[in-house]
Amino acid sequence: DIKGFVFDLDGVITVTSIYHSKAWHQIADEVGTKWSDKLANSLKGVDRVHSLARILKAGGKETAYTDQQKKDLMDKKNHLYLQYVDKMGSDEILPGIKSFLADLKRHHYAISLASSSRNSPKVLKKLNLTSYFGKVVDPATLKHGKPDPEIYAKGAKILNLDPRRCIGIEDAVVGVQSINAAGETSIGIGDSKVLHEADMVFPDTSKLTLANIKKHMDQ
Ligand code: BG6
Ligand code: MG
Numbered sequence: 066d067i068k069g070f071v072f073d074l075d076g077v078i079t080v081t082s083i084y085h086s087k088a089w090h091q092i093a094d095e096v097g098t099k100w101s102d103k104l105a106n107s108l109k110g111v112d113r114v115h116s117l118a119r120i121l122k123a124g125g126k127e128t129a130y131t132d133q134q135k136k137d138l139m140d141k142k143n144h145l146y147l148q149y150v151d152k153m154g155s156d157e158i159l160p161g162i163k164s165f166l167a168d169l170k171r172h173h174y175a176i177s178l179a180s181s182s183r184n185s186p187k188v189l190k191k192l193n194l195t196s197y198f199g200k201v202v203d204p205a206t207l208k209h210g211k212p213d214p215e216i217y218a219k220g221a222k223i224l225n226l227d228p229r230r231c232i233g234i235e236d237a238v239v240g241v242q243s244i245n246a247a248g249e250t251s252i253g254i255g256d257s258k259v260l261h262e263a264d265m266v267f268p269d270t271s272k273l274t275l276a277n278i279k280k281h282m283d284q
Contacts, residue, residue, distance in 0.1 A: 076236035098124030110237030
């Protein structure tokens with residue numbers, strides 16, 4: 066029986082994956098890496114350090130920047146990203162998420178957050194969703210980022226739940242892989258071809274309901 070839900074944030078609860086992309090796009094332009102949908106997709110769910118590494122690699126610039134310059138680029142990206150976040154409000158919550166969270170609460174499911182983003186407390190506050198997420202994995206405490214299972218394993222642990230009693234929800238391929246490796250049931254939000262490793266995929270968050278999940282699990 067499922068007892069808990071472990072959520073990704075960017076691209077599942079809110080539109081911020083777009084803002085991350087826009088900010089990284091600007092950094093890619095600055096370092097001379099050609100931006101593409103493929104590159105953008107490969108950054109989804111990936112932490113700051115590894116996102117920059119991928120952008121530099123895509124432009125053949127792995128060794129062109131010092132550690133200090135890389136730090137400055139990451140700070141710049143975060144500054145650009147936070148300019149978008151500052152303007153956010155609860156209308157940036159993705160369709161159906163608010164009622165899904167309320168439904169989970171009503172049915173006494175445990176809820177935690179497993180986002181790679183260090184900005185998630187700020188984003189939750191902007192969305193007025195902090196009250197749902199008393200349990201948040203702090204990505205600063207992790208040894209390994211997604212697709213490693215560590216973050217989703219912690220998402221279950223902070224709920225005192227066996228991972229097998231949890232469902233993880235993700236929009237990123239590496240996120241689905243992390244959920245699966247942690248031994249949880251995975252829900253992908255997005256393109257079922259891209260997220261084919263997920264136990265079930267919904268095209269968008271409006272389809273994310275307890276009824277639809279139960280339907281899938283009974284199949
Ligand atoms: C993930 C996003 O949730 O967090 C990535 O999908 C982002 O795009 C990563 O790079 C790290 O976020 P932050 O806010 O700590 O730089
Ligand atoms: Mg995401």
